[in-house]
Amino acid sequence: MAFQQELRHHYGPQVHLIESPFLNGLLAQLCSPQTFQPEINRIVEVLYTHLISITLNNEFDIEDFTQDTRMTEVHPDQKLHGQRVSAKQKAVSVNLARAGTYPSHICYNFLHFALAAPNVRQDHIFAARVTNSKDKVTGAEFGGMKIGGDVKDAHVIFPDPMGATGNTMVTAVDHYKTHIAGPAKKFIALNLIVTPEYLKNVLTAHPEVVIYALRLDRGLSPQAVLEATPGRYWDQERGLNDKQYIVPGGGGFGEIMNNSFV
Numbered sequence: 001m002a003f004q005q006e007l008r009h010h011y012g013p014q015v016h017l018i019e020s021p022f023l024n025g026l027l028a029q030l031c032s033p034q035t036f037q038p039e040i041n042r043i044v045e046v047l048y049t050h051l052i053s054i055t056l057n058n059e060f061d062i063e064d065f066t067q068d069t070r071m072t073e074v075h076p077d078q079k080l081h082g083q084r085v086s087a088k089q090k091a092v093s094v095n096l097a098r099a100g101t102y103p104s105h106i107c108y109n110f111l112h113f114a115l116a117a118p119n120v121r122q123d124h125i126f127a128a129r130v131t132n133s134k135d136k137v138t139g140a141e142f143g144g145m146k147i148g149g150d151v152k153d154a155h156v157i158f159p160d161p162m163g164a165t166g167n168t169m170v171t172a173v174d175h176y177k178t179h180i181a182g183p184a185k186k187f188i189a190l191n192l193i194v195t196p197e198y199l200k201n202v203l204t205a206h207p208e209v210v211i212y213a214l215r216l217d218r219g220l221s222p223q224a225v226l227e228a229t230p231g232r233y234w235d236q237e238r239g240l241n242d243k244q245y246i247v248p249g250g251g252g253f254g255e256i257m258n259n260s261f262v
Contacts, residue, residue, distance in 0.1 A: 052190065059155065087114065099252075142171065159190040160189065166205075193217050193249060195216075
């Protein structure tokens with residue numbers, strides 16, 4: 001059972017669309033054309049800190065614990081009892097450069113608060129869209145990667161802000177499944193914004209992938225579809241323009257996060 005309130009939808013139990021007025025407001029600020037660096041990365045840090053915290057609570061094993069506190073010396077019969085994330089679990093945060101570089105670093109650092117240091121790793125993949133002559137995305141190309149070992153029994157986490165077409169996510173999960181020793185315990189995508197097209201593409205290719213997102217954008221859908229519960233008319237929903245950028249979206253996050261518009 002999820003601990004966080006989520007948007008009701010028909011995309012399936014693998015999809016978690018977080019409902020948080022605080023995070024939604026921050027994400028709207030991030031998408032504003034009046035928001036620039038260094039405020040952009042400051043907002044991204046808050047958003048991904050919340051996302052990875054929600055993911056730990058919902059997707060990782062929880063254990064009971066008992067421990068002393070600073071008051072145990074005075075009251076030796078009183079111990080602290082509670083629940084926490086089991087530190088024995090393994091996690092890999094995957095940097096899908098370039099939009100995913102800073103989000104992955106945030107998640108990688110955060111995971112150390114809950115898991116034993118030897119069980120946490122960060123991998124790096126340089127990914128780029130492949131487009132045709134009409135600027136339509138046809139796939140994803142990996143220009144290089146640094147993967148630090150196997151993913152057996154690990155939670156493999158992909159903190160990628162914009163879930164647009166899903167091609168990069170599909171290719172990345174494909175690579176781990178076919179080239180990296182496993183099997184992984186879970187594949188988890190952490191997105192700030194997703195489109196219906198992204199959800200369909202990723203879940204068709206890899207139905208076991210768990211997806212967490214802060215916002216669903218389907219702004220180019222017909223009005224009657226927009227008024228229905230998300231996913232009810234999935235095939236009629238549209239969140240990508242002809243150049244396959246998200247609408248209303250926030251522009252290219254790889255560009256704005258790095259101040260590099262090429």
